[in-house]
Amino acid sequence: MTDWEVKTAPFRQDHPCLAGHFPGNPIIPGTLILDRVIDTLTQKYPNLVVSEVVSAKFLHPLKPGKHFTIVYREKPGEMLFECRTGDTPLSSGRLKLSPSGEPL
Numbered sequence: 001m002t003d004w005e006v007k008t009a010p011f012r013q014d015h016p017c018l019a020g021h022f023p024g025n026p027i028i029p030g031t032l033i034l035d036r037v038i039d040t041l042t043q044k045y046p047n048l049v050v051s052e053v054v055s056a057k058f059l060h061p062l063k064p065g066k067h068f069t070i071v072y073r074e075k076p077g078e079m080l081f082e083c084r085t086g087d088t089p090l091s092s093g094r095l096k097l098s099p100s101g102e103p104l
Helices: 016-020 030-044
Strands: 004-007 048-058 069-075 078-085 088-099
Touching: 030 048, 030 069, 030 078, 030 088
Parallel strands: none
Antiparallel strands: 004 069, 048 088, 069 078, 078 088
16 A cells, blocks of 8 residues: 545535534534545455544534545554645544454
């Protein structure tokens, strides 16, 4: 594996979670961003599973309808990630990886 990045599709403005997060000023919950990070990673590497979210920081809000880019950097047994819109960092973190089929 090598460093790579992917531009993601935006979250829809009518996503069901946005009605309560937050009315009149919707932002994408961090759990949805993290889910997108993990889904994108496991689609590229289907033989791996994320066995632990070691760390995740959410630095700036993401508005619905906005594209964001995920940048991945491999470390032994881990994947570092950073999400950003343009030059603005949205989130970053570290995921522990295991081969698929191995108990978590």
